[in-house]
Amino acid sequence: MKKWIWITMILTSVLVFAACADKKNDPAPAIETEGEVNEGTNATESAEVEDELPSVKVHLMDGNGKPVGTAELTEEEDALRIMVEAEGLPEGPHGFHFHEKGVCEAPDFESAGGHFNPTGASHGLDHEEGPHAGDLPNLEVGPDGTVKEEFFVENLTLTPGEENSLFHDGGTALVIHAEADDGKTQPSGNSGDRIACGVVE
Structure with a gap:
């Protein structure tokens, strides 16, 4: 057991x-x-x-150093998109350009130099030997002093190292002028004083 x-x-x-x-x-x-x-x-x-596409926001200021708006730059597949929103500007058309130096010293913004023109072209969207890479259509400011416009520019880029890059050595600036750009007069379309400026950075 x-x-x-x-x-x-x-x-x-x-x-x-x-x-x-x-x-x-x-x-x-x-x-x-x-x-x-x-x-x-x-x-x-x-x-x-x-x-995501490369993008940068440019802060625009007037001759007194007061902010007046922004311009958002976005790299698209075959163009640079520019979206501008600003206020406190005189009514009417205004020359609008990228300038060759990334410096905005008030009140006249002459520190921004001439138009961004890496290829040595003539000024003006209507010129047979133009335009400068930095030439843009006029801004149309409304009676209330505001503007909201969008442009597509094929001869500019945000890609560093390219000939037409806004990030070239020394930088660039975006400038609004007092008068309309006539599209052909050298060197800046007879667009008058510089009333707003923003550094592309």
């Missing part, structure tokens, strides 16, 4: 150990950790950031 009891106990122990060994060999259940989830999210965010 005792012999059967011992045999039963030994068999029970063997079965218990065998069951424990099977559990140790089972693969651990897959657990999705918070770190793994975040890593996937960050990868997606990184991809979205890479897909």
